[in-house]
Structures are given as structure tokens and as C-alpha cells.
Amino acid sequence: MIFDDDFRRRLEVLKRLVARALAGRGGSGRSPVRERGGRIEFGGHRAYSPGDDVRGIDWNAYARLEALVVKEFEAPREAELLLVVDRSASMQLLRKDRTALQLAAALGWLGLAAGARVACTARSGSSAWISGAERFAELLAALERMPAGGTADLVEAVRRGPPRGAGAAAGTAIVISDLYEAEPAARALAALRRRAATVVVAHLLSDEELTAPAAPALALRDAETGAQRRVVLSATVRASFAREAASFLSERASLAAAHGAQLQRVTPGEDLIATVERLIA
């Protein structure tokens, strides 16, 4: 069970932290908005046209400009949080999938609590936008429903995501993946950059997969492709593997930066609260 009692306890802690933070800033927990003239957002001036409500005429502007102008107010735009979760076969090992789903759920709750609408998407399925913290359970259900296995295809995951709402504010996309495939990851990030103002990558990797095992020899099988390889683990091979692992991490960080995304390394077993704090910092 992914969203077990321990997860819910951590989530309660997160809720209290968020509530404390919001209480310090004032407000009810929804994002503070400016209210003016019955409308929510001041959207600028336009020339008076016959038939416009005279109460909207900005007399101060008339005094300055000696022209009749009316104020315009915009309806408030709801922020969006898209959670792109990699549920490929490589993510099913070493507790990565559990970590990914719990992290996505925690981030989703934060988004809902902040008044944003949240959706989750993967290669094989996605959810609709969900608004309101009271609908958090729907988000959990959507996360659990997303099929696991197969190859990673972040591009398809992004494509499957629900379309942006009309008038919706540029939101945030959070990608949770091990990013083994560089080219698809790059295309996915580029696509996300076009629809989200902020892209954060949670590069989820277990320490075990970045360290050569202690066995003298291995008959390896790729979890996604099924490809096989025999490896004799000499000291040279171990050292080479460590170098390649470090290089891999560096390359992915560069890849994310190149697409305007922030990348944070996440390790299964980390404290959930600490991980969320790092990601939203």
C-alpha cells in the first residue's frame, strides 16, 4: 500500500507546516487576491465606448488625459500543477515507484491546498484537473490508477496531460523520473517549458543503482528492455562505474538546466517532508 499510515502521518505534518506558514502571511488558505470594483484583478484602461457602465469611468485618468477611459478588471486565473510521474519498469525497482507516488501525492496536496488545480500524468494514463483540497482523495486514486511498467516515455506522458485551462495562469510542472533516457527527457522538458512557467525535475535514483554491487560477477538484465549483459566486477570496473554514475548525474543536471528546469536529486528513503521542501524551495 503506497499511501499508508506512515505517508498520511507525514502528510499531516506537511499540512501543519503549510497551515503555519499561511497563517503567518494571513488569509484563509487560498491565495490572496486583490479585490477591486467587484472584480478581482485590475486589468488596465480602455477608451470609453457608448454603452459602457459610467461607473467604470476612471475620472482621475480623465483629469490627466482629458479623455474618457474605463477601468477593466480580470477574473482571477487559477494556477496549475502538473505532476508528470515516470512509472516505467526501471522505476519499479529499489523502492523508487513508491517514493515517486508519495512525492507526487504530497506535492499534489500542497498544490490543492494552495488553491491550484492539480493533475497527474504518466505514459499510460492521466487524470483530469482536480481543484480543492477536499478532492485530494481523487488525486490519490488517480495516482494509483496509473499503470506501471513498460518503458519510460516522458514525451507521451506530457502529451497525455490534461490541456491547460483557458485563462489559466502559467503553472508548475514537476517531473518525477530516473531520467535514464536523455533524448525523451529533453523533449519532454521542452514541451513542459512551453506550457508551464516553472519546471522542476525530481531526479529519483536509488544509491544502489549508482554503486556497483559487491558480487564478483553479474548477469544483468535491463528492467525495461530485457537486454542482458555479463559483467565481471573487477576493481577497475567498479571504479569506472562510479565515474559513469557521477557523469550521468551531472549530465542530467545539465540537461535540466538547458531546458530551464530545476533539478533536484531525490533518493528513496529520504524524509518526505525534507524532499518536498527542497523541491518547492
Add this chain to the structure above:
Amino acid sequence: MTLLVPAALLGLALLPLLWLLHRWRNRPRDTVWPSLLLWTRIAEGGGERRRRIDLVLLLEIAAILALVLAASAPVLGSRQVVRVLVHVDHGAHMEARRRQGRTAMSATRAEIDRLRRARGETVEVVEIPWRGAVAEGLIATGRDILGGFGYAAQGVNHGIGAVRVRGDRLWFTVETDGSPRDVTVRIGSNERKVRTGTGVEVDFSPKVEVLDADNYDGDDVVVLRRARPVARAETGSTIVNAALFRAGLRAVSGTDPVLIVQRARGDIVADIVHGRDCVALDPLFEGLVLDDCHWRDVRECAGTPALTWRGRAIASFRDGRLELGMPVERAWDGHGTLAVLVERALHAAIRTGLAPGEALVGDAIATPAPRFVDTRGVDRPWDGTLPPAVREGGLSLRAPLALLAAAIIAVRLLFLIFRRAR
């Protein structure tokens, strides 16, 4: 280099087993990995080179090689020796002339020389003059050794006793042809009175001396001085007697085989030397039995029977000649020779079952070349085999190789501990 235990090389059969164990230990573990990306990049970068030889395997191979070599007991610079001690009786009787004109001693020496030449390996023939009669540490385990003693070279000691060794205890009698009497006997360093004709059993001592007797050289185990010596012997399944070594002879080691050369007068020396077999070379006689043989010092004969057997005179001195009552082909000279001739005649007669006086002495005198008598088990002619050669000298490499093996094993264990700690 010589391997004293070449069979130990069979231990090399462990090497294939070691290799199989190594292969099994290092078999690849089936592992599902999230992605082979990093492993592929290692191979492409040349990081996955051909595996070098496992140092641990090398250590284990070296340890086995060192252990096997140590077990095979290699020796550098040693030589193989068959050491044969030849006890040559230097009694006067050994100068008895034989049909071919050679004396028993010369025939004996010729046989020894032949022995030296005949063997391919190094044979050391050490001649030990043997004149006396001292039983010394010659005990057949579980076997009785009956010993009678030859007389000293001078031929003046006619004391004869019987020593029977039972296990590790000595049983002897002091004999006399007179009335039983008490004689003082020194057994080892203790003196005690012993009744003649009575068996006395004591802890084995290298020397038992009858102190009442004189006219002996003091080295005899049992010396009986009496007017007329009495010989008493018994036959057993093996005609043996206590091996007699004069005190002061070179000590016979437990590993040296012994050839005994003596004129056997029914006294085949013990076939056990510190538990090892020996071979008796009898130039004149094979092992014989004396039975109720009484003879007298020829100086006392002078017309009286010099030698009687079972009450019958078989030899007498007449006009300075010993008449044996049987044809004698050769003359004699000196007491020793006379005694030899007489005894030979007697023995031949007894052996063949002929009554003394019948014509076999000539054959007995003309004994063929010395015959080695193998007394190790049964009284049979020696087949010429010698005990196995022994290695002597040289530098043994067993200990250094064993130490090397121990050091390698210690290093291997350190590897094991280090790996587990890591």
C-alpha cells in the same frame, strides 16, 4: 632435488577442484537492473577489460603447491645409501682353511666385496669385528631368542651358557657339567648368586657376567668356566641366537640393516637389531643345532676323547692329530682350526642325520662360498635383497615449504577478513 615421498604429489589433483570451486564462487549473479545505460558506457569506454587473474585464486594455488611440495619431502643434495653392517667373526676359526685353499675369513671378505660391487646403489659395508658375545638390545618382539655363545678368539674360553630372551626379559642358565653349584653373576651392575642349571629371569641387561668364571674376556654375556664346557641350544622355528655384540662396538642404529658374518656353531645371531632385520652370513655353516654336544679343550685331550657326542667319542687326539673318526681332507693348524673342524664335522653329521663318524666331514669342511642366511623369518637362504636404501645428508626443504604454505594461507585469510569487513 629428490622427493622422499613422491606419492604426495597426488595432492596436485586438488588444483582442478580448486579451479572448479573458484568458478562456482565467481559465477555471475542474475540481477535485474533499472537500466544498463551505465554498464554499457563502461564497456564502450574500455573500462570493462578482460578480467585479470584473481589474486585470491593465485594465492590458493600457491598454497596448495607449497603444501604438496612440502608433503613430498624434497631434499637437495642427498644421497641414497644402503648401509649394511657386516659383523665378521674374527675368531681364530675363521682362519680355517677350506678345500679351495682359502680361509673362511678370505672367503668372507670376498663375499663382502662382491656385495659391494653387485648393488647399483651406494652400499656401505661396514665391517665390525666380532669376537665376543654380548647381547645388547637385541630383542625380537614377542619372540624368544635363544643364544648360545661362541668362544673367544683365543679359543680358551669355552664357557657356554644359554640365554633366552623372552620379550624384554632375559632368561638364562649357567651351566656346568659338574654338580650344581652357586655362581656369582653380575647382571648389569648388580651381583647375585645363581644356581647353575637353574633358569634365572631378569630384566634385560646388556651384560650378564658370571663372575666366578675366569678365563673369559669379560664381554661375554654369560660365561661359564668349567672344566668341560657344555653347549646347550634349542631349535626353534627360527634358528637364532641372541645377537652378540661386543660392548664398545659401534652402536647399531635402529635403521641399519645388519649382516652377520660368523662361524655359526648353532649360534645364528639374532635376526633383530633394535627391531630391524639382519642377515647372517655364515661362511662355514648354516644354522645348526647342537644337541648334547660336549667337547673338551683339546689341550686336555691327549689320548682321551676330545669330543664326544651323546656319549660317543667322535674325535680323539692321537699323536698330535685329531682323529675325527671320519675322513679329513685337510690338515689343521692351531686350536681354533681344530675346533672349527671338529664342530663342522659334528654339525654336518647332525644336520644330515648321520651318526658321527660317517663320511660327511669332507663335505662339511669344503663348504662352498659363504652363504648368507636370512634369519628374518625362517631359516632360509638369503635371497640377496637388502633393506631399502635410506636418504642421508642433503638439505630438507620440507620445513621451509611448510612455512611458505602457512604464510600464504595467512595472507589468504587476511584477504577473506578484509573482504568481509568491506
